[in-house]
Amino acid sequence: MAIETLPEPSIAMPITTARPRFGFLLATPIIATASILLLLITVMSILAPWIAPHDPMQLLPAQRLRPASEQFLLGTDAFGRDVLSRIIYGGRISLLIGFGATVMSIGCGLLIGLFSGFFRMVDAVLMRVMDGVMAIPAILLAIAVVSLSGASIFTVLIAITIPEIPRVARLVRSVVLSAREEPYVEAAISVGSGLPKIMWRHLLPNTIAPLIVEGTNFCAAAILTEAILSFLGAGISPETPTWGNIMAEGRQYFLVKPSLIFWPGLLLSIAILSVNLIGDAARDALDPRMKQREGK
Amino acid sequence: MLGYLVRRVLAAIPVMGVVALVVFLLLRLTPGDPAAILAGDNATTAQLERIRTSLGLNEPLYIQFFTWIDKLLHGDLGVSLISNVPVLTMIGQRIEPTVSIALSTIVLSVVVAVPLGVIAAWKQGTWIDRFVMGLSVLGFSVPVFVIGYVLIQVFALDLRWLPVQGFKSIGSGFGPFLERLVLPTLALSFIYVALIARMTRASMLDVLGEDYVRTARAKGIGEIAVLFRHALRNAAVPVITVIGTGFALLISGVVVTESVFNIPGIGRLTVDAVLARDYPVIQAMILLTSLVYVTINLLIDVAYTLLDPRIRY
Numbered sequence: 001m002a003i004e005t006l007p008e009p010s011i012a013m014p015i016t017t018a019r020p021r022f023g024f025l026l027a028t029p030i031i032a033t034a035s036i037l038l039l040l041i042t043v044m045s046i047l048a049p050w051i052a053p054h055d056p057m058q059l060l061p062a063q064r065l066r067p068a069s070e071q072f073l074l075g076t077d078a079f080g081r082d083v084l085s086r087i088i089y090g091g092r093i094s095l096l097i098g099f100g101a102t103v104m105s106i107g108c109g110l111l112i113g114l115f116s117g118f119f120r121m122v123d124a125v126l127m128r129v130m131d132g133v134m135a136i137p138a139i140l141l142a143i144a145v146v147s148l149s150g151a152s153i154f155t156v157l158i159a160i161t162i163p164e165i166p167r168v169a170r171l172v173r174s175v176v177l178s179a180r181e182e183p184y185v186e187a188a189i190s191v192g193s194g195l196p197k198i199m200w201r202h203l204l205p206n207t208i209a210p211l212i213v214e215g216t217n218f219c220a221a222a223i224l225t226e227a228i229l230s231f232l233g234a235g236i237s238p239e240t241p242t243w244g245n246i247m248a249e250g251r252q253y254f255l256v257k258p259s260l261i262f263w264p265g266l267l268l269s270i271a272i273l274s275v276n277l278i279g280d281a282a283r284d285a286l287d288p289r290m291k292q293r294e295g296k
Numbered sequence: 297m298l299g300y301l302v303r304r305v306l307a308a309i310p311v312m313g314v315v316a317l318v319v320f321l322l323l324r325l326t327p328g329d330p331a332a333i334l335a336g337d338n339a340t341t342a343q344l345e346r347i348r349t350s351l352g353l354n355e356p357l358y359i360q361f362f363t364w365i366d367k368l369l370h371g372d373l374g375v376s377l378i379s380n381v382p383v384l385t386m387i388g389q390r391i392e393p394t395v396s397i398a399l400s401t402i403v404l405s406v407v408v409a410v411p412l413g414v415i416a417a418w419k420q421g422t423w424i425d426r427f428v429m430g431l432s433v434l435g436f437s438v439p440v441f442v443i444g445y446v447l448i449q450v451f452a453l454d455l456r457w458l459p460v461q462g463f464k465s466i467g468s469g470f471g472p473f474l475e476r477l478v479l480p481t482l483a484l485s486f487i488y489v490a491l492i493a494r495m496t497r498a499s500m501l502d503v504l505g506e507d508y509v510r511t512a513r514a515k516g517i518g519e520i521a522v523l524f525r526h527a528l529r530n531a532a533v534p535v536i537t538v539i540g541t542g543f544a545l546l547i548s549g550v551v552v553t554e555s556v557f558n559i560p561g562i563g564r565l566t567v568d569a570v571l572a573r574d575y576p577v578i579q580a581m582i583l584l585t586s587l588v589y590v591t592i593n594l595l596i597d598v599a600y601t602l603l604d605p606r607i608r609y
Contacts, residue, residue, distance in 0.1 A: 132314020135586045139548035140566065141318075144578050147570040148326045148333060224439055228552055231441055234570050247441065251556075258449055265442035273437035280433065 017191070025278065034277035041271050045091035054082035056089040056241045067257075074263055078253055086241035087264050093153065093242040094271060098223040101160040102215045108161070109168020110207065114199055116169060117176025127173070130166035138163035142225060143234040151237050156229060160222050171214055172207050180207045209286040215277030220272045227262035227268050243268045304597060308590050315586045316368065319579050320361055323351075334377060347377060347436045351553060351575070368583070374576035376569075387562055393463045394550055394561035400481045401546065402539070405488035410535065412489070413496025414523055417504060428493055434492025440549050444483040446554035451479060461558040469559040480557045484549045495538040496542075499531035506530070532603055540596040543589050 026032045044051065059079050066076040074083040116126045133141075145159035179185060180203070188198050229235030230244025238245050243264040250260025321331050331347040332339065352360050353372075367374070373383040411499075416428035452460040458479055464472040500514070503509065504527055512526045547563075554563035562581065569577035 035344050128310050129314055131311045133318060135311050135315055135580055136318065137544045137547040137585050137589065139551060140578075140582050140585060143567070143570045144319075144322055147573055147578070148323060148575075172347060220437065225548075227439055228441070228548065231552065232555060232567050232570075234567070254445065254448075255453075258445070261442070261445045265439065265445070269438045269442055272439070273433065276433055276437050 024281045027281055027285065031277055031281045032279075035275040037270055038274040038278065040149050041091050041267070041274075042095060044088055045095050048092055049091045052082075052085035052088045054085040054086040056081060057239060058082070068259075074259065075257065077249060077260060079155065083246070083260065083263065086246055087243065087267060090243040090246060090264060091267065091271070093236060094226060094238065094268065096153070096222045097157060097160060097226040097276070098219045100157050100273075101164065101222040102155065102219040104161045105164035105168050105218060106211055106215055110172050110204075110211070112165065112169040112174060113172025113207075114203060117173040117196075118199070118203070123173070126169070130169055133163065134166045136163070136172075139225065139228060142229060143232065146229060146234050147248040149232070151235060153236055156226060159229070160225050164222075167218075168211070168214060169177045171210055175207045175210060175238055176203050179203055213279060213283045213286060216282050218273060218276035220279060223272055223275065298445065300601075301598060304594055308341060308594055311590055312587060315583065316501070317361075319582050322366060323575055323579075324357060324360075330575075334575050336573065346536065350375065350377065369388040373583070376574050376577055378569075378572050378574045381576050386577065387584070390560055390562045390565045391562075392465060393433060394554070394563060396466070397476060397480050397484060397559070397561065398550060400477055401549075402490060404481055405485045405492055406487070406539070409489040409492035410528070412498050413493040413535075414500055414528060416497040417500035418519075418523055420501065425497075426496065432490040432494045435486045440483055440487060440552050441556050443486050444479070444553060447479045447483055448556075457527045460592060463557075463559040463561070476557075480553045480559060483556070484546070485554050487549060487583065491538055491542050491545065492535060495566055496531065496535050499534040500527055503527045503531040523584045524565075527602075533600055536596055536599060536603065540593045543592050546583050547589075 016056050024031070025035045060076065061079070061080060068075045074087070077083055077086070096268050112126060112130070116123045142156075142159040145162065148157050149155040149158075185198065185202050188202050193201075226235060226242065227244035227247070230242045231248045233248060235244055236242055238249065245266040247261045250257070250264075253260055323333075326333060329344075330351070331344045331353055334347050335343050352363055355363070371384070375382050376386060379386070392592045412428050412431075416425045419425050448460055451458050459476055461476075463476050466473045500523075508530075509522060509527055512522045517526070550561065551563035551566060553559070555567060558564075565577065566581045568574075569581070
């Protein structure tokens with residue numbers, strides 16, 4: 001007997017994948033402006049070697065603390081280095097740290113959260129550890145890690161990542177805890193799907209939307225933390241051009257040349273503001289419950 | 297209620313245990329000889345040995361941990377490697393500026409942010425709402441040191457209304473004390489106002505749709521009374537929670553603000569300790585701030601039951 005294939009359902013079934021849409025990046029004029037500004041800063045950072053008018057590390061002792069001129073559009077710092085070039089290069093570190101710390105914290109947090117949500121045995125222990133790490137103010141943990149391990153981009157990255165891991169882990173865990181009660185997960189278990197498959201195909205997709213929201217918000221926070229670390233002198237070594245480092249050096253010359261603080265501060269603020277606005281837009285677009293709650 | 301309190305306090309113990317373990321392992325797990333890391337590149341053998349004995353680094357790891365915990369429980373937070381002064385004494389000398397700034401910031405933020413959030417929720421969707429929300433995103437985004445320097449430039453250098461930097465103890469007169477407190481408090485309040493206003497608005501929006509708000513309005517009660525007496529009271533729990541979780545923001549803000557305004561508080565103490573790798577001080581600061589953070593959030597949880605009779609444990 002031939003096996004008949006089932007006829008196509010006459011009603012169009014809505015396909016409800018958790019795949020996020022990125023149309024929200026242009027949702028309103030403000031968010032579109034934020035997206036464009038962030039894009040500009042990214043392009044500026046990537047193209048830094050070609051668009052920076054001078055070498056950001058080149059010392060010109062004869063040209064110390066020069067005001068803005070045709071040769072140095074934003075003047076020079078206390079070592080005679082071109083401020084504009086240093087600011088252009090500074091974007092590289094900020095974006096690298098923001099993006100890198102986000103990816104790393106989501107990677108680690110996702111792993112811990114998935115396991116914690118699925119295995120009750122490890123859950124209790126892991127969550128107590130996470131509670132403990134969360135109780136330590138992030139900035140103190142970060143400066144302690146950097147001061148002990150020495151200042152390099154990698155240690156700064158680690159130092160900023162560690163305090164965020166528990167937040168991601170908790171978020172993923174809560175999603176997994178509610179998802180594992182769903183009939184489709186139960187069904188997957190009963191037909192004998194392997195654990196990796198259940199995690200990958202059934203649990204992971206649920207975490208994508210909340211992780212995009214958490215990730216964008218954390219990305220802004222990471223950029224800010226890097227700047228704070230540099231500003232306090234506990235970040236990447238001072239000769240490296242970062243926005244925080246330029247401001248840290250500018251502190252001593254604030255009365256003479258306040259622009260050493262204001263220009264990098266402005267770019268830093270624009271970068272963080274853009275990422276924050278995109279994060280809010282992502283939340284509105286991806287988390288309809290939140291939107292309802294805020295009554296929009 | 298008492299049982300709940302005991303359970304909550306007991307639950308805080310493992311949290312603090314993990315904090316202590318992290319702080320302990322931070323130094324020991326760093327690659328290389330901890331004593332050499334702390335002493336720096338030009339240390340002599342005698343200096344290294346002094347650091348080893350003062351931190352007990354010659355003992356096996358688990359003995360180090362338990363001796364250290366034992367000392368902690370007896371209130372001994374160690375001695376500074378740089379100045380040889382007990383850490384607790386150092387903190388005691390520097391606590392006044394920090395507590396002053398933190399308290400004035402919390403008071404100012406709540407006084408400003410709660411009404412802003414209430415009005416934004418009340419006038420939802422209007423320009424007032426958009427203005428408050430815009431301000432809030434701005435508050436999250438502009439770093440506190442940038443705000444600090446803008447304030448110094450405008451109010452201290454251009455207008456000459458207030459002193460640029462420094463701190464005067466309240467013992468030397470209320471005027472000079474307040475004068476130097478204004479700018480740091482304003483700078484630090486910005487992000488806190490953003491946080492609280494946003495939460496107040498979201499929480500009020502939840503409540504404003506409730507039946508009892510409609511009933512209150514139907515009774516002909518004035519709008520102000522409806523908002524503040526009926527709605528805000530019910531919206532208070534998330535707002536108070538965010539004040540507690542925002543304490544971590546306050547810590548990082550204080551560290552930076554004290555550097556910007558040259559204030560000799562414990563934030564500045566921590567940064568100096570970090571730059572000098574004075575590990576006992578760093579260690580004590582992490583432990584103490586975490587303890588304060590855990591305690592504040594514990595108190596807030598308990599405060600719910602007083603604020604909201606619907607919550608019973």
